[in-house]
Amino acid sequence: MAGIKALISLSFGGAVGLMFLMLGCALPVYNAYWPLFLLFFYILAPIPYCISRRVVDDTDSASNACKELAIFLTTGIVVSAFGLPIIFARALVMAWGACALVLTGNIVIFCTILGFFLVFGSNDDFSWQQW
Numbered sequence: 001m002a003g004i005k006a007l008i009s010l011s012f013g014g015a016v017g018l019m020f021l022m023l024g025c026a027l028p029v030y031n032a033y034w035p036l037f038l039l040f041f042y043i044l045a046p047i048p049y050c051i052s053r054r055v056v057d058d059t060d061s062a063s064n065a066c067k068e069l070a071i072f073l074t075t076g077i078v079v080s081a082f083g084l085p086i087i088f089a090r091a092l093v094m095a096w097g098a099c100a101l102v103l104t105g106n107i108v109i110f111c112t113i114l115g116f117f118l119v120f121g122s123n124d125d126f127s128w129q130q131w
């Protein structure tokens with residue numbers, strides 16, 4: 001039952017994060033839909049880590065180059081997702097208020113993605129790998 005509660009809370013977190021992203025785009029004061037490009041970063045962020053989890057054997061406790069490369073690539077994607085709205089705001093493509101809403105949405109979405117991997121990342125009976 002704890003897995004169901006975690007899944008519901010992660011769904012709520014994702015919905016709240018997307019709400020902040022949409023508010024930063026669609027409010028009549030801002031009316032700029034360029035921040036929707038961040039959806040690509042949300043999709044791309046977990047992919048390197050998922051691939052490395054499939055390739056790497058977790059029984060070895062030593063450092064693994066594949067897993068470290070995946071974490072490096074994921075970090076680059078996350079930093080780029082935070083940098084893009086700031087660049088848009090500096091270039092006057094979008095307003096600073098929209099940038100603040102989008103950055104808030106980024107924090108919520110990436111915390112939700114991290115929470116997903118913390119909750120469902122272990123290899124127990126209730127794991128995302130069996131889906």
